[in-house]
Amino acid sequence: MASLSWKHHTLIQTLISRGPLKEKEFHSIFTGVTGRNPGDAKKIFDKYLLEINKELSYVHFELRACRDQYDGHVCYGVVNTVSDDQSKLGTKYSVPQIAFFKGIIEAIAQDEAAQGCISGFDALNIRLENQVPSEASSSQQQVPPAFKNFSMSQKDKTLEELVKDNWLCRTRDGNIGLGIRSLLDLRSWFRNNGVPSCEVCNEAGVKADLCSNEGCTVRIHKYCLKNLLSQRDDKVCSGCGKPWPLGRVTKEEAVEAAVNDDEEEETDAQATALRSKKRKNRSHRDSAENVSSQASLASSSGITRRRVTRSAAHLS
Numbered sequence: 001m002a003s004l005s006w007k008h009h010t011l012i013q014t015l016i017s018r019g020p021l022k023e024k025e026f027h028s029i030f031t032g033v034t035g036r037n038p039g040d041a042k043k044i045f046d047k048y049l050l051e052i053n054k055e056l057s058y059v060h061f062e063l064r065a066c067r068d069q070y071d072g073h074v075c076y077g078v079v080n081t082v083s084d085d086q087s088k089l090g091t092k093y094s095v096p097q098i099a100f101f102k103g104i105i106e107a108i109a110q111d112e113a114a115q116g117c118i119s120g121f122d123a124l125n126i127r128l129e130n131q132v133p134s135e136a137s138s139s140q141q142q143v144p145p146a147f148k149n150f151s152m153s154q155k156d157k158t159l160e161e162l163v164k165d166n167w168l169c170r171t172r173d174g175n176i177g178l179g180i181r182s183l184l185d186l187r188s189w190f191r192n193n194g195v196p197s198c199e200v201c202n203e204a205g206v207k208a209d210l211c212s213n214e215g216c217t218v219r220i221h222k223y224c225l226k227n228l229l230s231q232r233d234d235k236v237c238s239g240c241g242k243p244w245p246l247g248r249v250t251k252e253e254a255v256e257a258a259v260n261d262d263e264e265e266e267t268d269a270q271a272t273a274l275r276s277k278k279r280k281n282r283s284h285r286d287s288a289e290n291v292s293s294q295a296s297l298a299s300s301s302g303i304t305r306r307r308v309t310r311s312a313a314h315l316s
């Protein structure tokens with residue numbers, strides 16, 4: 001048990017007190033502590049993580065990396081591997097708050113369209129009654145009063161807190177998505193609850209692109225698709241062999257990725273200015289996309305209906 005040095009401890013301590021951290025930030029802390037750059041000394045970096053995880057496993061914690069599915073950036077965090085919800089959220093949140101959070105996670109993760117988010121309105125309308133603990137659900141009418149009395153303003157306040165604590169996030173278009181903490185922590189929950197994995201990286205495809213073939217369940221993260229496209233451009237679905245709908249991903253997303261990379265090099269103030277500029281560009285583009293998507297509304301709504309039918313079939 002005595003194999004960890006102060007360097008290991010500093011890394012763990014930083015992630016616990018300040019995490020989850022973006023890769024760039026965690027790497028620079030690693031460099032500060034060890035004098036080595038993880039880019040040049042990947043083996044040393046990996047060895048540190050391995051040593052840390054060996055010790056953390058005794059107390060059911062794990063240092064983990066995962067991608068933020070909304071911007072594709074890698075993040076590092078220390079997660080609790082004991083899989084009950086209460087221990088994950090700590091004691092900070094009350095039982096109805098945790099039930100509310102669970103309801104939101106289910107709504108987002110089990111969305112057949114893998115949009116990775118729900119509207120604030122839908123979030124506030126999540127019914128806690130559906131989240132009654134299993135012991136109580138066998139006998140009807142056992143909804144705890146704290147669940148029934150959980151008001152809109154309590155929900156609103158809880159949403160805000162969960163976003164602030166990185167359990168949830170606000171997406172660029174103002175919807176509610178999963179925060180980086182949830183993406184890091186809920187890996188086994190996604191698996192146990194049948195959230196389809198990304199074909200490329202095997203992580204849950206919470207926010208992902210779907211195969212256009214309605215009978216096919218393959219989904220791929222946008223950033224994974226970009227990687228794939230950089231290697232070859234005749235991408236076909238590995239599940240059904242149908243050509244993958246590349247459409248706007250190739251040009252616009254590539255430009256966006258380039259802007260994102262620039263952004264990392266900027267100072268905070270510059271980055272903020274850049275972001276607001278990007279946001280403007282994006283809203284222009286979105287409205288353009290809306291027009292074109294309306295043009296194909298007939299066919300796409302057909303797809304949506306079929307997907308819903310498919311999910312209904314799963315449930316029965």
Ligand SMILES: [Zn+2]
Nearest residue numbers: 198201221224
């Ligand atoms: Zn992926």
Ligand SMILES: [Zn+2]
Nearest residue numbers: 211216237240
């Ligand atoms: Zn397919």
